[in-house]
Amino acid sequence: xxxxxxxxxxxxxxxxxxxxxxxxxxxxxxxxxxxxxxxxxxxxxxxxxxxxxxxxxxxxxxxxxxxxxxxxxxxxxxxxxxxxxxxxxxxxxxxxxxxxxxxxxxxxxxxxxxxxxxxxxxxxxxxxxxxxxxxxxxxxxxxxxxxxxxxxxxxxxxxxxxxxxxxxxxxxxxxxxxxxxxxxxxxxxxxxxxxxxxxxxxxxxxxxxxxxxxxxxxxxxxxxxxxxxxxxxxxxxxxxxxxxxxxxxxxxxxxxxxxxxxxxxxxxxxxxxxxxxxxxxxxxxxxxxxxxxxxxxxxxxxxxxxxxxxxxxxxxxxxxxxxxxxxxxxxxxxxxxxxxxxxxxxxxxxxxxxxxxxxxxxxxxxxxxxxxxxxxxxxxxxxxxxxxxxxxxx
Amino acid sequence: xxxxxxxxxxxxxxxxxxxxxxxxxxxxxxxxxxxxxxxxxxxxxxxxxxxxxxxxxxxxxxxxxxxxxxxxxxxxxxxxxxxxxxxxxxxxxxxxxxxxxxxxxxxxxxxxxxxxxxxxxxxxxxxxxxxxxxxxxxxxxxxxxxxxxxxxxxxxxxxxxxxxxxxxxxxxxxxxxxxxxxxxxxxxxxxxxxxxxxxxxxxxxxxxxxxxxxxxxxxxxxxxxxxxxxxxxxxxxxxxxxxxxxxxxxxxxxxxxxxxxxxxxxxxxxxxxxxxxxxxxxxxxxxxxxxxxxxxxxxxxxxxxxxxxxxxxxxxxxxxxxxxxxxxxxxxxxxxxxxxxxxxxxxxxxxxxxxxxxxxxxxxxxxxxxxxxxxxxxxxxxxxxxxxxxxxxx
Numbered sequence: 001x002x003x004x005x006x007x008x009x010x011x012x013x014x015x016x017x018x019x020x021x022x023x024x025x026x027x028x029x030x031x032x033x034x035x036x037x038x039x040x041x042x043x044x045x046x047x048x049x050x051x052x053x054x055x056x057x058x059x060x061x062x063x064x065x066x067x068x069x070x071x072x073x074x075x076x077x078x079x080x081x082x083x084x085x086x087x088x089x090x091x092x093x094x095x096x097x098x099x100x101x102x103x104x105x106x107x108x109x110x111x112x113x114x115x116x117x118x119x120x121x122x123x124x125x126x127x128x129x130x131x132x133x134x135x136x137x138x139x140x141x142x143x144x145x146x147x148x149x150x151x152x153x154x155x156x157x158x159x160x161x162x163x164x165x166x167x168x169x170x171x172x173x174x175x176x177x178x179x180x181x182x183x184x185x186x187x188x189x190x191x192x193x194x195x196x197x198x199x200x201x202x203x204x205x206x207x208x209x210x211x212x213x214x215x216x217x218x219x220x221x222x223x224x225x226x227x228x229x230x231x232x233x234x235x236x237x238x239x240x241x242x243x244x245x246x247x248x249x250x251x252x253x254x255x256x257x258x259x260x261x262x263x264x265x266x267x268x269x270x271x272x273x274x275x276x277x278x279x280x281x282x283x284x285x286x287x288x289x290x291x292x293x294x295x296x297x298x299x300x301x302x303x304x305x306x307x308x309x310x311x312x313x314x315x316x317x318x319x320x321x322x323x324x325x326x327x328x329x330x331x332x333x334x335x336x337x338x339x340x341x342x343x344x345x346x347x348x349x350x351x352x353x354x355x356x357x358x359x360x361x362x363x364x365x366x367x368x369x370x371x372x373x374x375x376x377x378x379x380x381x382x383x384x385x386x387x388x389x390x391x392x393x394x
Numbered sequence: 395x396x397x398x399x400x401x402x403x404x405x406x407x408x409x410x411x412x413x414x415x416x417x418x419x420x421x422x423x424x425x426x427x428x429x430x431x432x433x434x435x436x437x438x439x440x441x442x443x444x445x446x447x448x449x450x451x452x453x454x455x456x457x458x459x460x461x462x463x464x465x466x467x468x469x470x471x472x473x474x475x476x477x478x479x480x481x482x483x484x485x486x487x488x489x490x491x492x493x494x495x496x497x498x499x500x501x502x503x504x505x506x507x508x509x510x511x512x513x514x515x516x517x518x519x520x521x522x523x524x525x526x527x528x529x530x531x532x533x534x535x536x537x538x539x540x541x542x543x544x545x546x547x548x549x550x551x552x553x554x555x556x557x558x559x560x561x562x563x564x565x566x567x568x569x570x571x572x573x574x575x576x577x578x579x580x581x582x583x584x585x586x587x588x589x590x591x592x593x594x595x596x597x598x599x600x601x602x603x604x605x606x607x608x609x610x611x612x613x614x615x616x617x618x619x620x621x622x623x624x625x626x627x628x629x630x631x632x633x634x635x636x637x638x639x640x641x642x643x644x645x646x647x648x649x650x651x652x653x654x655x656x657x658x659x660x661x662x663x664x665x666x667x668x669x670x671x672x673x674x675x676x677x678x679x680x681x682x683x684x685x686x687x688x689x690x691x692x693x694x695x696x697x698x699x700x701x702x703x704x705x706x707x708x709x710x711x712x713x714x715x716x717x718x719x720x721x722x723x724x725x726x727x728x729x730x731x732x733x734x735x736x737x738x739x740x741x742x743x744x745x746x747x748x749x750x751x752x753x754x755x756x757x758x759x760x761x762x763x764x765x766x767x768x769x770x771x772x773x774x775x776x777x778x779x780x781x782x783x784x785x786x787x788x
Contacts, residue, residue, distance in 0.1 A: 048627040049613055052523075052726035072713055072755065076625035094713035098730045100547070101737075103521075127497075127528035129446075130725075133520040134546065136527035152528065153494070195607040199600040206593040213589040213632035219443055220610045231470035233442040238607035319466055319488035330724045331524075332446035336492045343495075361466065 006082060007045060007256045008165055013082045016043060019158045021061055024151075029123035031060040031115070032151045033108070035135075036128040037329040039155035040067070041257060044083065048076040051130050051329060053097055054104040060115065064088050068111055070097060070104075105135050109142030118143065123151025129331065156337050159326050161351040166258060166326065167374060170353060173260035174372065174383035175209040176253025181264050181386050188393065190243045190268055194236045198223060205253055217252040218259055218333035224248065229366035232359065243269040246390075248359070248368040252333055259325055259333040261355045262384050263368035266391040278360055278367050279390040281313035286358055286371065286388070289321070289340070293356070293373055293380035299344040306340070306358055315360060322356040325372060350377045400476060401439060401650045402559055407476045410437060413552045415455055418545075423517035425454040425509070426545045427502070429529075430522040431723040433549035434461070435651060438477065442470040445524050445723060447491055448498040454509065458482050462505055464491060464498075499529050503536030512537065517545025523725065550731050553720050555745040560652060560720065561768060564747060567654035568766065568777035569603040570647025575658050575780050582787065584637045584662055588630045592617060599647055611646040612653055612727040618642065623760035626753065637663040640784075642753070642762040646727055653719055653727040655749045656778050657762035660785045672754055672761045673784040675707035680752055680765065680782070683715065683734070687750070687767055687774035693738040700734070700752055709754060716750040719766060744771045 020043065024032055034040055037051040044057055044065050055069030064083040067074075067090070074091030081089070092107040112122065124139070125131050127150070140148055162170070183204040188197055201221050208214040224234045226245040241247060245268060252261035267275060289306035299322075306321050322340030325333060333355075338346045340356065352375040359368040367390065372383040414437065418426055428434055431445040438451055438459050449463030458477040461468075461484070468485030475483070486501040506516065518533070519525050521544070534542055556564070577598040582591055595615050602608040618628045620639040635641060639662060646655035661669060683700035693716075700715050716734030719727060727749075732740045734750065746769040753762040761784065766777040 047629070048625070049616060049629055049725070050627040052613075052728075072626050075755070076628050079622060079625055079628065095735070095737075097714065098717070098728070098733060124527070126531070127526045129526075130523070131527055132522070133518070133525055133527050133530035134544070135521070136530075137520070150528070193607065195600050195602060199597040199608075202600060203593040203597040206589050206596060208589060208632070213587065213630075214593075216614045216629065219446075222443060228473060231442070231473055232466050233444040234470050234473065235441070235443055235610065236607075238602070320491065323492070331443070334446075334492070339492060341489070343489075361469070 010082050012163060012165065013043070013045065016158065017059065017065065020059060020155055023154050023158060024061070024123065027123065027151065027154065028121055029149060029151055030120040031058060031117050032123040032154065033058055034155055035125050035131040036155070037130065038327050039128070041329070042159055042327050043155065044081040046077055047080045047257060048073060050076065054135060056108065058112065058115065060117070066090060066111070066115065068108055070094065103134065103138040105138035106142050109139060112143060112146070117146065119145040121147045121149060123154060124148050125152050126150045127152040153337060156335050159335055160324055160337055161349055162326060162353055167351070169256050169258035170260050170326070170383060172210065172212040172255040173253040173258050175212065176205055176214050176255060177251060177260050177262045178384050178386050179209040180204045180251055180253060181249065181262065184249055184266065185391055188241055188266055188268070191240045193238045193240050194223060194225070195238045197241070198236050201251060205251070208255070212255055215254040215257055217254045218328040218330050219252065222250040224366065226365055230361050230363065232361060232366070241268060246275060246365045246367065248366045250368055257327045257329065259328045260372050260383055261325065261333055262372055262386060263357070263359065263370040264386060264391055265367050265369060266393065269394050271390065271392055274362065275367065275390060277313070278315060278362060281310055281315045282358055282360055282367060282369055283388065284313065285309040286356070286369070289356060289358070290373070290380060293348065293375060295348050295350050295375060295377065297348050299338050299340055299346045299348065300342050302356065303340040303342055317358065317360060321358045322354050325353050325355045348375050350375055404476050406557060406559065407437070407439065410552065411453065411459065414453060414549055417548050417552060418455070418517065421517065421545065421548065422515055423543060423545055424514040425452060425511050426517040426548065427452055428549055429519050429525040430549070431524065432721050433522070435723070436553055436721055437549065438475040440471055441474045441651065442467060444470065448529060450502065452506065452509065454511070460484060460505070460509065462502055464488065497528065497532040499532035500536050503533060506537060506540070511540065513539040515541045515543060517548060518542050519546050520544045521546040547731060550729050553729055554718055554731055555743055556720060556747055561745070563650050563652035564654050564720070564777060566604065566606040566649040567647040567652050569606065570599055570608050570649060571645060571654050571656045572778050572780050573603040574598045574645055574647060575643065575656065578643055578660065579785055582635055582660055585634045587632045587634050588617060588619070589632045591635070592630050595645060599645070602649070606649055609648040609651055611648045612722040612724050613646065616644040618760065620759055624755050624757065626755060626760070635662060640669060640759045640761065642760045644762055651721045651723065653722045654766050654777055655719060655727055656766055656780060657751070657753065657764040658780060658785060659761050659763060660787065663788050665784065665786055668756065669761065669784060671707070672709060672756060675704055675709045676752055676754055676761060676763055677782065678707065679703040680750070680763070683750060683752070684767070684774060687742065687769060689742055689744050689769060689771065691742050693732050693734055693740045693742065694736050696750065697734040697736055711752065711754060715752045716748050719747050719749045742769050744769055
């Protein structure tokens with residue numbers, strides 16, 4: 001039915017579905033409608049850049065999930081989802097696309113009614129990506145007997161502990177991000193246009209590494225220099241790299257939609273003492289954080305150890321220093337569940353994966369030295385072997 | 395205040411704001427909160443990959459707009475927006491980020507109240523990207539005296555007619571997409587891994603053309619082959635290009651966030667008659683559509699002429715055959731306003747820009763030959779000079 005090599009066995013999809021159903025039952029949902037593309041993909045295998053129109057996956061307590069989306073994308077669904085039966089794929093008419101006269105949620109309501117869910121308690125992802133305020137209002141209007149309850153992040157939480165196959169894909173993505181960083185270090189030099197360097201980063205990431213092809217990262221490369229690096233999320237232009245400036249590279253390798261982000265910082269020229277001090281503080285604080293990265297500890301233990309060590313060295317970081325990672329689509333490579341910050345009491349389990357992201361933004365630049373990690377039975381492993389230090393070329 | 399070269403003059407931003415205020419007044423909005431990143435950028439110049447957290451631009455009928463977002467992104471706002479005064483940039487605490495315990499809309503409500511809008515009629519983009527159902531509910535809860543009305547696409551519509559500078563950026567993006575297509579034709583051959591070709595497409599697009607740097611396209615390259623090309627939005631893997639298959643390349647050049655999408659199809663080997671027939675039908679139908687692309691005509695005139703010609707040749711296309719383009723952020727490079735389809739009676743004006751997108755998906759493959767166009771005083775211009783035909787390498 002498809003020429004795609006499925007990314008996972010049917011058995012793995014059914015394990016995910018069972019896990020999700022248990023969470024649905026606990027929350028009292030008779031069905032859920034999942035609109036976050038990462039959740040759609042995790043539950044069914046669906047893979048396509050079609051999330052700019054409304055689409056979703058319907059999961060009840062019986063039978064295979066139903067993929068729902070734009071009619072033309074039903075063809076892409078047939079080629080990527082694990083469900084074999086054509087009645088599990090439902091496409092809507094193209095006149096519903098970006099048309100103020102009619103809303104695709106009307107079509108979704110018909111399908112839900114057709115599945116016997118006209119009066120059901122249905123969970124919807126009220127605060128996940130691509131489920132708009134209008135979508136929610138229109139769905140409610142079209143299904144007046146149903147009760148729409150909030151199921152934000154319900155599926156995201158089921159994704160936290162990774163399977164062996166998922167970890168394998170993240171390890172392949174780790175090889176890719178290592179190759180991307182190596183290429184940066186090889187090529188970056190004063191006078192090089194930033195966009196030319198980004199072009200090389202992209203090309204390396206998509207060629208892949210170790211024989212494994214590169215997929216698109218859920219966030220584009222961020223690589224600001226000098227004062228621009230005081231801000232975290234600027235992208236690039238054509239200004240050349242300059243001596244005396246630090247540039248941080250916040251990038252990810254990706255394989256079959258699994259993301260392995262990692263940041264490093266490159267200083268061109270003689271490193272000012274302030275940057276050396278910041279580097280030492282961050283490296284010590286990373287060690288302190290990693291010591292807490294083991295099953296049974298809480299997410300906040302890592303943040304607290306990290307922050308205590310950083311503060312002792314005279315530096316401050318107000319923002320969270322890590323988050324869960326795995327399968328992802330734009331606009332975010334995080335899972336939007338667990339954060340490394342004070343107050344997050346989630347208990348770490350083997351198979352959980354995080355981007356430990358202790359970025360420091362200074363008054364005249366930025367320093368990002370980060371580690372994607374896997375929680376193991378004994379403690380943790382870093383996904384990457386990238387040299388953990390401030391890189392310098394002079 | 396910023397090392398960025400502003401993409402537009404302050405005067406141009408004020409023209410946009412005046413235009414938007416007139417539309418606000420007509421709709422009865424005392425203020426609007428714009429959360430679509432393309433609208434945020436068009437109104438203020440803000441540019442950063444931070445739309446995975448809640449953020450927005452507040453515009454009232456007096457004074458400069460206010461940028462609102464995550465505290466760490468306020469630094470990026472300072473470096474990219476045209477507003478000079480620090481009180482026009484408001485950042486929220488990092489504990490609001492992806493935290494089920496508290497929602498950033500609470501912070502937005504305080505700022506709106508601080509601006510005297512506690513009881514105002516406020517327009518919100520209920521059906522634009524990144525404004526979730528929860529965001530809407532939380533904002534309403536935190537501002538009980540305000541009236542939240544729908545302002546979906548209000549700003550998008552103001553973007554329809556482009557300024558000279560905007561057209562210049564799109565022309566630069568056109569040179570870039572031409573270079574990307576030329577590189578595809580140069581390199582593609584049987585046995586080449588698809589991801590290796592995509593790596594070259596990316597690198598070419600980001601290096602840029604004619605001395606102008608390439609920005610990231612709002613959609614990643616789509617390049618399915620053979621049966622996968624019966625579906626429109628699949629991305630890539632490492633399966634090699636094969637003789638006897640068509641691959642379509644739906645890609646965009648981008649410069650300073652302005653997008654110029656264009657698709658071409660490459661057949662490797664001897665072209666079956668069916669593809670030649672489809673090619674001829676599409677080329678004739680494009681000509682027929684372009685004849686209608688002139689000021690005073692309606693958007694549907696292009697679609698109707700296109701479809702009539704296509705049908706005469708025995709082919710059908712159910713979906714729309716074009717949409718407005720300009721500045722854009724993921725997940726879509728369209729403006730989500732005007733569509734080329736039956737029933738869209740929007741009157742074409744000089745300065746409007748579209749992706750005329752007459753893709754055909756056949757039962758064993760796809761054919762995409764598309765043209766980005768500018769409506770001129772006299773008629774239209776195609777942005778690109780890319781050879782308009784089915785490309786063949788044998």
